[in-house]
Every structure is written in C-alpha cells, then in structure tokens.
Amino acid sequence: VAAAVLAAGAVELLLDALWMVSLALAVSAEAEAKAKSLAALGATVAALAAADDGAPELSDLKIRLPEDVLAAAKLIPSARVFARREVMAKTRRYYTQCKYNLLREESEGYAKVVTLLNSPHPDGVAGKRKHLNSLVGYFSLDPNRVLDLVLEAAEIGAADEAADALALLDTSQASAIAQVLGFKFQTYAAGKTELGDVAPDSLYDLAATLLRAGTITLGALDPHLSPSLSDGSRAAEEASDRIRTAASKMSVVSLSATAAEAAAARAELTASVLTLQPRETNQRIGLCLALLRNAPWSLANGYMHSIAALNPIADPRVAAALVNIITPQINPYYHSVAAAASPYAAIIYNSGVGPSLAERLASASITTLDELLSESNVVQALEWLSLYLYTDVKLFAKMVRLCGAALSKGGIGDDATAQILDLISGVLLPAFSLLPANPGLAADVFGMLGHLGYTRRFEIYARWSAHAYDAHPLLTFVRAKVEFETRGVLRRLSAENTKQYGRVLGKLSHGNPLVVVETLFGQLKTYDNMIEPVVEALKYLTPLSFDVASYAIVGALADPSASRLKDDGSTVSDWLQAMAKLSGLLARKYSRLCLPALLQYIANQLKAGSPFDLLVLKELVSNMTGIEVVEEMTASQLGALAGGATLRALGSTFSSAAGDPGAQAAAQVAAAQLTERATHRL
Secondary structure, eight states: OHHHHHHHTOHHHHHHHHHHHHHHHHTOSOHHHHHHHHHHHHHHHHHHHHOOSSSOOHHHHHHHSOHHHHHHTTSSSOHHHHHHHHHHHHHHHHTOOOGGGGGGOOHHHHHHHHHHHTSOOTTHHHHHHHHHHHHHHHTTOOHHHHHHHHHHHHHHSOHHHHHHHHHHOOGGGHHHHHHHHHHHHHHHHTTOSTTTTOOOHHHHHHHHHHHHHTSSOHHHHGGGSSSOHHHHHHHHHHHHHHHHHHHHHHTOOOSSSOHHHHHHHHHHHHHHHHSOOOOTTOHHHHHHHHHHHHSOHHHHHHHHHHTGGGOGGGSHHHHHHHHHHHHHHHHHHHHHHHHHHOHHHHHHHTSSSSSOHHHHHHTOSOOSHHHHHHOHHHHHHHHHHGGGGGGOHHHHHHHHHHHHHHHHHOOOOHHHHHHHHHHIIIIIHHHHHHSOOOHHHHHHHHHHHTTSOHHHHHHHHHHIIIIIHHHOHHHHHHHHHHHHHHHHHHHHOOTTSHHHHHHHHHHHHTTOHHHHHHHHHHHHTTOGGGHHHHHHHGGGOOHHHHHHHHHHHHHHHTOTTSOSBOTTSSSBOHHHHHHHHHHHHHHHHOTTSOHHHHHHHHHHHHHTTOOTTHHHHHHHHHHHHOOOOOSSOOHHHHHHTTSOHHHHHHHHTTTTTTTOHHHHHHHHHHHHHHHHHHHHHO
C-alpha cells in the first residue's frame, strides 16, 4: 500500500479517503458491522503509521482522523481521554486570559514606556520609535494607551522630551490622535479628574501645537469639545438677553426702597454687567486662547470665525490675548510717532534705559502707517476686539494717538483714510463709551477727530449714535445707565446749584457725550424754563462734548418727524423756539460750539425753501452780538438811538434784560443819565 501511495504521490488523497470512510462508519446503523469495519480501518491506519517511506506522517493522521479511529489503530490510549485533553488544550489556548497581563495593563511594560519617553535616547527619535514599538510587541501593550502616554509626555514633559514625543506622532495616526486627545477633553468636561471640569492650559497648548503642525485637523478634534456650538450660541444669546434685561431695569424706580438702597442696587447691577467673567469650562474658548498663543494668526482667526456664535471676545482672556498680539507690533511705530510729537519722549527713548528708539525701529515689523494698515493680523485683531478694546486703556490711547497722527499728516490716500475712519467708528468710539470717565482720553479723542472736517465728524457721530449703541448689549446698558443718571441730574438742577450738578454732567459726558446731550436736549424741548440753568451747567464739558452738542442740535433741527408749526398752522412750534433759544445761549457762552455746521444747515434749509430755521439765526445774532430785533420800540429806545454807541447799546438791551429786573433797571438808569448829559451839552 505504501509503495502504491508513494508511486501515486497522493498522501493527501489517502488521508481524505480515510477521513471519508470514518465519516461513513460514524453514521452506520448496525453496531456489529460498525465495530468490524472500525477494527479493519484501525488496522489499516496502524499499518500506515508503521510504514517508513511514502506513508502519511503520524501527526497528520492524528490531526485528520477522529478519536475512535485513532483508538482502534492504537495511536492513542483512549478516545474519551483524548477528547477531554483536546477540549482542555483548546480552552487553555483560546479562552483563558493571562493573569499577569489582564486587560493588557501589565505595569512593567508601561513603566518602561514612561521611562523611555522621559529620557534621551542614544539613537535619537528613530531609535526611540523602534524601542517603543518593541515594547508594545513584547509586553502586548494597548496601542491607544501607549499613544495616551506619548501625548502626556508631549503635554507635560521637559522641552527636549516633549519635542521627541511630538516627533513620535505620525500624521497617519491623525484619527487615533484626535480621538485620544478628544477623550481627554471629554473626561475633563465630565468632571472625572482631580482638577474638576476645567482642562489645564497645557492640554490646550498641546492641541494647538498639533493643529499647527498639521498632525490633526480641527474637523477631527472639534466634535469632542464641549459645549456644542448650538449650546454655546444659546448661552451667548441668553447672556445678551440678560444684559438687555438689566438695561431695561436700570430706569425702573423702586418705591419701596430708599435712595441709598436703590443706588446700591444699581451699582451692583452695573458691576455684574460690566465685569467680564471668564468661561473656563468652555473648551472651545480654551482652544481659541491656545491658538492665539501658539498658532499662526490665520489658523486662530479662522477658528474664531467658526465659533463666532459663541461670542469668544466677551471672554476677558481672549481680549487680553488679542491685546498681547497687537501691542508688541505697534509699540515701535508708536514710539517713533511719540518721539516726533514730543522732544521729551525722544529724550526718554534714547536715555540708555532699555533699547534706544533706533534699535526699537530696527527690530520692528511695523514702522510706518502703511505697514500698520496693511498688516492684516493687527487690523483684524482690532476688529475682533471692537468695543472690548476698553479692557486695555494703554492700547486704546496708543491707537487714538496713532490715528490722530496719521490724520494730521494729510495726503495718506482715500483707502487709508477709509480704514482709519472704520477703526474710529467701529472700534475706538464704542470702546470709549465703556471706559470710566477720563477727560484726558476725551481730549485725545477730540484731538484725533479735530483733524477731520465737521461733515466727517458728524457722520462718525451719526454711526456712533444710530448703530453702535443698538448693536452691542453692553452699550445698550451703558446708554440706559447714562440716560437715567442724566435725567436724575435734570430733576435736581436749578439756578442755584449749577456748579455742583454741572460737574456731574461733565463726568457723565466724558465717555458718552452723545447720550448726555441728546437726553438733555430732549428734555429742554419740552421744559424750556430749564434752558438757562442747563447752559450754565455745561461749562464743565470737554471740547468733544461741545462738538457732539453741535451735532445733536443740527440733528434735532433736521428731524423730519417734528413739525415746525403748531396745529393752528401759523405759530412756530415750542420745540423749535426752545432749540433756537438754546443754540443762541450756547453760542454766546461757549466758543467751542461748531457754528459753521449750524450756519451751513440754516443756509441749506433756506436753499430748500424752508424759512423756519431763520429763528435759530435770529437767536444766534441777538445773543452773540447783543443786537436785538424789536418790532415796536419804546420812546426810551428811540431816544437812545439818537446818542452815541454806548447809549445805542444800552437801549438795545432793554427788552433782552426783561427777564432780569435788576439789569433792566440799571440799563434804564444808565440810558437816562447819558441822555441827560447829551441834552445838557446841546
């Protein structure tokens, strides 16, 4: 048989044939015939096992044939014992866990990984990667847990070891790295760590570093961060609604509370609204901060746009990070402008304390206005800051002075001028409204705006009034607060206390002149008996406030919804008479009022065929020159006109002094004496 098998070369066929015969015997119904056939098959298998050449191997026979055939061939002692041993061997191999490495958490392997990651390797990063792979294979370590250790070494390790750990990360593992890193963020969000629900800055810095290197993408990491964009945007909207609700409460007067209690409540409400609170549990804000610290501006700017619904700039840490980006870039240019404006500044910069001005400019990236305006990260960072520039007064003052210096030179081009005007109306003035009362900054702001014509200034004021205060909840609250305090001053103002409350009005108008003057003029349209005390109280206003008052007067006169005639159609409206009287008194007492704008408005109205505003011109002329238009002159006035210049001037003041009996009596006595002397000489 062996020779035949060897000749045919069909050992596999023979094994298959024996296996088929054993299957036929297994399904045989007759026990006696089955036993005889099994004994014969066993003898054949035993003969094959005993053959030397050409026969199947003993191991192949044991593998292919069932236990009863092997027992009949005497190759195993017992079929039952063999079957039991087979089950035990399979269980031990495939189903029994290794107790020394349960769940692949063997401590020795991970200890060696930690040691490897936190120590230098003689063969550098390549040798460390090879050694790490061998540890994973030898100790059967979980690759995800090893990746977690590598990320932790990159997060909190020393500089060299952290750099090596980052070099071990491969971009082909981007999905796994993002998932492991995201699991870390989710763990902190769930509050399952000793640090609570606030992730450390080192984890955000690691994520920013990996994003900057391109190891992972924002799309892979962003789904793991909390809160979600929908929840974050909803929270931002709720915060805005709370501020608007606080603005509406500012004008509510509690009848049950004392004045001191009401003032304390308003102060507490103001502090709660204007004090920015960091959102430390918002992981998207934390990642934004890390990108601003560690990543290129393009990456950070793009991510800020993607989370714009969260209003990230409302977090004081984001505002501070943007300030830290802007300040170092504009400082050298600001120093050069300051040194050119003041010889004392040049002496300070070249005094030997710190780098000289030339050294500052040599190492600077921005040294001219064109470079400042063309530097996208500076302009874009300022646009992001917007009104939150108020959080850094120094940077605000620097930007005001730089814009003022640029506008003072002239010839900077229409595009550059447009950019500066956008910065003024969109960033500087809204931020100025949130700053505490500061007359020095108000002088700087007007020094900047003073280089513009009144048409452009008034255009900026219009955008400030119509858009800024309505677009930002914080400015809405500040407007409500200033309006309430201004009305409170008007309720207490009289001719005897103009000095006391004039200072209060001046302080209120330093940062929000538009709100103050519009509130004042709105009240004076109805209560014209308050015009003289208000005009007297306005002596503490800054030049900026008077310029804004000029705009407010023109705006009130040009209001298309206000009728210039009463219902009878023949009498001038009370509000127009009040505004004309107010304009005349302000122009006589304060030279800082912008008269060219008011006169140009009157001329434009005359060209348009509207003569009603001549009443304003009449008040201006009569108050500023002392010349009063009198329809019916008295005998005393006619007699005064026959005298010299002094007598004519006294005669013209009779009716203008009608509100002051003492002044009228003095004028009449003086006129009588002069008339008597003149008659005596004749």
